[in-house]
Amino acid sequence: MATNVFGVCVILFGILVQFMHRRYALYGMVILTLFGAAAAVTLPAMGGASILVANAFMVFFALRILRVTGLTPAVSSLLYPSTGFWLLLLIIYGLVATAFFPRLMAGITETMVVQRLPAGLSRIALNPLSFSSTHITQTVYALGGIACFAASFAYFRTRDAYQHFLSAFFILCGLNVLFALADLITFATGPIDFLDFIHTANYSLMTNVEMGGLKRISGTFPESSSFASFTLILFAISASLYLDHVRPFTSGTFALAFLILLALSTSGTAYVGLIFVLLMLTVQSILPVLHGEKMRKPLLLYAGGLSLIAVILLAAVLSPTLVDAIASFLDESLLGKLDSDSGRERGHWNEVAWSNFIDSYGLGVGIGGARASSYLFVLLSNVGLPGLLCFAAFTLSTLFRRSVLRNGTVERHIVRAIGSGLGASLIAAFLVSTVYDLGMLFYVLAGGAAVAVFPVVTSRISANISNKNAARIGRQIAPAP
Numbered sequence: 167m168a169t170n171v172f173g174v175c176v177i178l179f180g181i182l183v184q185f186m187h188r189r190y191a192l193y194g195m196v197i198l199t200l201f202g203a204a205a206a207v208t209l210p211a212m213g214g215a216s217i218l219v220a221n222a223f224m225v226f227f228a229l230r231i232l233r234v235t236g237l238t239p240a241v242s243s244l245l246y247p248s249t250g251f252w253l254l255l256l257i258i259y260g261l262v263a264t265a266f267f268p269r270l271m272a273g274i275t276e277t278m279v280v281q282r283l284p285a286g287l288s289r290i291a292l293n294p295l296s297f298s299s300t301h302i303t304q305t306v307y308a309l310g311g312i313a314c315f316a317a318s319f320a321y322f323r324t325r326d327a328y329q330h331f332l333s334a335f336f337i338l339c340g341l342n343v344l345f346a347l348a349d350l351i352t353f354a355t356g357p358i359d360f361l362d363f364i365h366t367a368n369y370s371l372m373t374n375v376e377m378g379g380l381k382r383i384s385g386t387f388p389e390s391s392s393f394a395s396f397t398l399i400l401f402a403i404s405a406s407l408y409l410d411h412v413r414p415f416t417s418g419t420f421a422l423a424f425l426i427l428l429a430l431s432t433s434g435t436a437y438v439g440l441i442f443v444l445l446m447l448t449v450q451s452i453l454p455v456l457h458g459e460k461m462r463k464p465l466l467l468y469a470g471g472l473s474l475i476a477v478i479l480l481a482a483v484l485s486p487t488l489v490d491a492i493a494s495f496l497d498e499s500l501l502g503k504l505d506s507d508s509g510r511e512r513g514h515w516n517e518v519a520w521s522n523f524i525d526s527y528g529l530g531v532g533i534g535g536a537r538a539s540s541y542l543f544v545l546l547s548n549v550g551l552p553g554l555l556c557f558a559a560f561t562l563s564t565l566f567r568r569s570v571l572r573n574g575t576v577e578r579h580i581v582r583a584i585g586s587g588l589g590a591s592l593i594a595a596f597l598v599s600t601v602y603d604l605g606m607l608f609y610v611l612a613g614g615a616a617v618a619v620f621p622v623v624t625s626r627i628s629a630n631i632s633n634k635n636a637a638r639i640g641r642q643i644a645p646a647p
Contacts (some may be wrong), residue, residue: 170366173206180226184233189330191230192321195314196334198223199607200341202387202396205367214365215303220606221310228317237318243319249567249616257312259548259556260602264305264532268297275525277432277536277547278518292518295531304534304548307603314606318613319620328580329613332413339400339420345385346393346427353381358620361386374405383431394436395594397424399607402443402590403583409451410579435598447586484537512539515600520546526550533602541595541604548602561592562614567619581618587611 169177176198183191198220206222209215232240244254275296280290280300319329348361364386382390401424407417428436519538522531524547530550538544545554565585569576591608 169207170205172201172204172219172363172366173222176206176223177226180223182588183226184230188230188234188321188324188393189326189333192327192330193334193337193629194223195220195227195318195606195610196331197338197341199605199610200338200345200386200396201364202392203365203367203384204386208368215299218367221307224310224317224606225315227311231317231321235324239320239323240316243316243616243620244312248319248620249560249563250312250319252556252563253312253315253612256553256556256560257308259552260308260533263303263530263549263553264534267526267529268295268301268532268535271526271531272296273520275362275531276518277522277531278515279535279537290537295535296524297532298535301532302534304602307595308533311603311606312607314609315613315616317342318610319616320613322614322617328577328614331584332407332580335400335403336413336416336420339404339424342397342400343420343423343427346383346397349383349385350381382433383427390431390433391435391598394428394431394439395591395598396605396607397428397431398436398439398443398594399587399590399611400424401428401440401481402447403587406450406586407448407579409447410582412576412579412583435594437512439590439593439597443586443590445591446593449528450582450586515539516543519543522547523550537600538555539598539600540570541592541599544599544602560612561588564619565589569618570620571618581615584611584614588615 179194183194201219204219205216205519206219207217209217216331224380228240242248243250245251273296276292277295278290279293279298303510322331345361345364352361365388383393384390385393387393401421404417404422404424408414425440428440490607515538519536520543522536523543526547528551530546530548530553534546536544538547542554545557549557565588569578569581571581588611590609591604591611595604
């Protein structure tokens, strides 16, 4: 096992946070999800597999929260009627599938997997099904994800948790903008890469790529599509907060900044995902009427859309050649993507993943057993139809079960924004995700959303805790809505 300076700092902060206020644990957990290309630990025995800083810090985050709340709230997050019950079933099935199916069905199908090569290199190749190191790494990530969900669920039941999340979220937004600008500046200034200290994970890095003369923004991520997927989540949350007038200046400024960054990213994921996210936010602005609330006025969406149309029309009038250049750029980045080498390769991944699903009789080949180019095909090939149904039950019940929070409260608005972020995360994942792991931010958001639809009130949780811990936790747990 090897580490680096960044990883050592994260581990030291994880130790230090055990003696600080619990909100700093949440700050660290949320903010470190930004560093999608930074490894805290590298495992040479696993072919150089990397453990990202957010995944490493999750251990310290969970430990700090459990020391505050005890085990009961975390365990209750995984038991019915909590929505985490379906996530628990998914993980249990995934563990069984990973432990047995690659061996029982060895050679029955060929899967797309990452092959670790000497000198820290890797490649994606088609191999007969067998148990591999990716089964282990992705299973560890999956277990970390459910632990993060349980710890986040427990945290969001403590007093002022949603306000703590809001503060952490805005810090995350500011850092994402700063690192995106640093990425653009690095590209403009020449060979010096200011972000080299972040790009330490054993991934295929595409951080100095351009399209149509524009820098493909990757920021703290290994490539532009990952940056776009992450920024899409931040845009959805900040735009939703703005529409509900939660710190409107700050949330509106970040929403506009992310809209611009997504437009400049040159990522097809950003453009297609943005269409679906804007549609989702528009629908969310109308739905409150069904629950007796006022309709949100999506001024940001209307103003942004009208401004974009006005700019396009003005450009068409003033410079027809500019319109041709934009059309060529869109064809390269979006419309012609399926005909590109990359598009055909990713399409082939999905074809192979579908074959894995069929050849495994709909059971899957285990977590990490196959790669695809859409989370739908990742689920089908990894955990089969049973896993897909469990994941659907988890996400649908988390997003669409009626909230127990009172209408019109700031907490209700924050939860609605968290739901928007979850929706954006799923949109991006179903567009381009290649592996089972959805990232720690997804599970933090899922924990916050699951608390808001949890039908068991706090007093019933506290009643099951030992008398010694009940008084201590009673001071920490937020009152029932």
